[in-house]
Amino acid sequence: MLKPGGGxxxxxxxxxxxxxxxxxxxxxxxxxxxxxxxxxxxxxxxFRYD
Numbered sequence: 001m002l003k004p005g006g007g008x009x010x011x012x013x014x015x016x017x018x019x020x021x022x023x024x025x026x027x028x029x030x031x032x033x034x035x036x037x038x039x040x041x042x043x044x045x046x047f048r049y050d
Contacts, residue, residue, distance in 0.1 A: 014044055
């Protein structure tokens with residue numbers, strides 16, 4: 001339970017905006033997805049509430 005006026009922040013892995021890191025993340029994500037067995041993706045695009 002949050003205190004009055006408190007906030008909850010959730011963190012997620014996101015794709016790097018830098019080349020070649022972002023491209024490398026895209027290429028390796030299928031392998032990582034199979035190895036980690038928990039559904040973690042390296043290259044998700046962030047969704048922001050502003």
